[in-house]
Amino acid sequence: MTETAARKAEVANDTVTKDVENVSGQRLKSYLDRIDRLEEEKKGLAEDIKDIYAEAKGVGFDVKTIRKIVKLRQMDTNKRHEEEELLELYKSAVGLD
Amino acid sequence: MTETAARKAEVANDTVTKDVENVSGQRLKSYLDRIDRLEEEKKGLAEDIKDIYAEAKGVGFDVKTIRKIVKLRQMDTNKRHEEEELLELYKSAVGLD
Amino acid sequence: MTETAARKAEVANDTVTKDVENVSGQRLKSYLDRIDRLEEEKKGLAEDIKDIYAEAKGVGFDVKTIRKIVKLRQMDTNKRHEEEELLELYKSAVGLD
Amino acid sequence: MTETAARKAEVANDTVTKDVENVSGQRLKSYLDRIDRLEEEKKGLAEDIKDIYAEAKGVGFDVKTIRKIVKLRQMDTNKRHEEEELLELYKSAVGLD
DNA sequence: ATTGCGGTTTTTGCCC
DNA sequence: GGGCAAAAACCGCAAT
Numbered sequence: 001m002t003e004t005a006a007r008k009a010e011v012a013n014d015t016v017t018k019d020v021e022n023v024s025g026q027r028l029k030s031y032l033d034r035i036d037r038l039e040e041e042k043k044g045l046a047e048d049i050k051d052i053y054a055e056a057k058g059v060g061f062d063v064k065t066i067r068k069i070v071k072l073r074q075m076d077t078n079k080r081h082e083e084e085e086l087l088e089l090y091k092s093a094v095g096l097d
Numbered sequence: 098m099t100e101t102a103a104r105k106a107e108v109a110n111d112t113v114t115k116d117v118e119n120v121s122g123q124r125l126k127s128y129l130d131r132i133d134r135l136e137e138e139k140k141g142l143a144e145d146i147k148d149i150y151a152e153a154k155g156v157g158f159d160v161k162t163i164r165k166i167v168k169l170r171q172m173d174t175n176k177r178h179e180e181e182e183l184l185e186l187y188k189s190a191v192g193l194d
Numbered sequence: 195m196t197e198t199a200a201r202k203a204e205v206a207n208d209t210v211t212k213d214v215e216n217v218s219g220q221r222l223k224s225y226l227d228r229i230d231r232l233e234e235e236k237k238g239l240a241e242d243i244k245d246i247y248a249e250a251k252g253v254g255f256d257v258k259t260i261r262k263i264v265k266l267r268q269m270d271t272n273k274r275h276e277e278e279e280l281l282e283l284y285k286s287a288v289g290l291d
Numbered sequence: 292m293t294e295t296a297a298r299k300a301e302v303a304n305d306t307v308t309k310d311v312e313n314v315s316g317q318r319l320k321s322y323l324d325r326i327d328r329l330e331e332e333k334k335g336l337a338e339d340i341k342d343i344y345a346e347a348k349g350v351g352f353d354v355k356t357i358r359k360i361v362k363l364r365q366m367d368t369n370k371r372h373e374e375e376e377l378l379e380l381y382k383s384a385v386g387l388d
Numbered sequence: 389a390t391t392g393c394g395g396t397t398t399t400t401g402c403c404c
Numbered sequence: 405g406g407g408c409a410a411a412a413a414c415c416g417c418a419a420t
Binding site for chain 2: 315316
Binding site: 021024025028029032 | 288
């Protein structure tokens with residue numbers, strides 16, 4: 001192999017390698033950026049929620065209790081599904097279906 | 098006090114009481130609704146993020162590692178280095194490498 | 195079938211049914227009790243572990259880092275190195291150091 | 292400073308350093324070992340519990356349902372405390388204490 | 389057989 | 405710093 005040919009091969013190799021790294025690196029970065037952005041928004045919402053709690057606290061509400069209420073309301077929504085699920089479960093366990 | 102005046106006072110009292118209850122009850126509900134709504138949105142974003150991880154996994158990336166990177170990028174550089182150093186220190190202290 | 199014979203049959207049936215219910219009920223309870231007991235012990239050990247972390251923290255160790263070390267030691271050496279390499283790879287891919 | 296004195300100093304320094312490293316390294320290892328041991332036991336118990344579930348399943352019980360039962364029993368125990376706690380919480384929220 | 393998924397436990401970060 | 409809520413790792417199951 002001539003010196004020139006060898007050089008070309010090396011370059012070609014490098015290029016390929018770089019391309020491979022680039023495409024996956026690029027892609028990875030893209031995912032990371034999208035995730036970061038959504039995480040940002042999520043964090044923003046968390047802030048907003050915190051602010052509401054703070055505001056409520058400011059007018060005399062007990063934050064901890066409000067949290068409990070929020071949770072209870074969610075439960076009241078989820079609970080139904082949960083209980084239905086449990087019922088189904090037990091029914092199937094006894095061979096009722 | 099005449100009967101009419103007394104009546105008025107009672108009514109007034111009731112009204113005030115109701116108003117007080119109303120305003121705080123209303124207010125509390127308002128807070129709860131706002132919180133619920135934001136929580137909903139937050140949950141939606143969490144879903145989106147999960148989807149991205151799934152997508153990345155689909156093209157061969159390691160999700161666990163991506164999560165680590167996300168955290169590292171969020172973390173302050175100095176703090177990150179500190180933690181890394183501390184880990185290395187402990188590792189060498191117990192002969193782990 | 196005479197009345198007496200029928201009576202006997204019923205009784206026999208009841209007895210069998212009860213026995214069946216008893217044996218499975220008994221058995222189920224036995225399982226539940228054994229599980230409860232073991233869960234108790236497990237919880238106790240979790241407490242003990244927590245205490246050790248607290249103690250270590252008391253003399254100046256960083257709990258978070260210790261946790262990492264515990265995990266690393268549990269992990270197979272090869273797997274550990276693989277993960278570390280993968281992390282380094284991703285880090286360099288996104289220009290993190 | 293004579294050569295001998297310098298030597299002694301070095302040795303002393305080394306010794307001190309080693310001692311310091313030793314004591315903390317030793318101590319760290321000691322914590323790690325204790326944790327490991329307890330984790331082992333904990334894992335063992337988890338195994339035992341798993342075995343019981345397997346055994347129950349082997350004689351025809353539905354594992355998922357048993358798990359639910361176990362949880363319900365725990366709740367029945369914990370629930371009381373939980374409810375008491377919640378009561379206290381609301382009481383304090385209303386200024387009753 | 390492999391991989392996605394639900395649920396459980398463990399870990400981390402946060403607020404008081 | 406201690407308790408609490410959110411996130412993440414882990415595990416068994418199921419479905420393909």
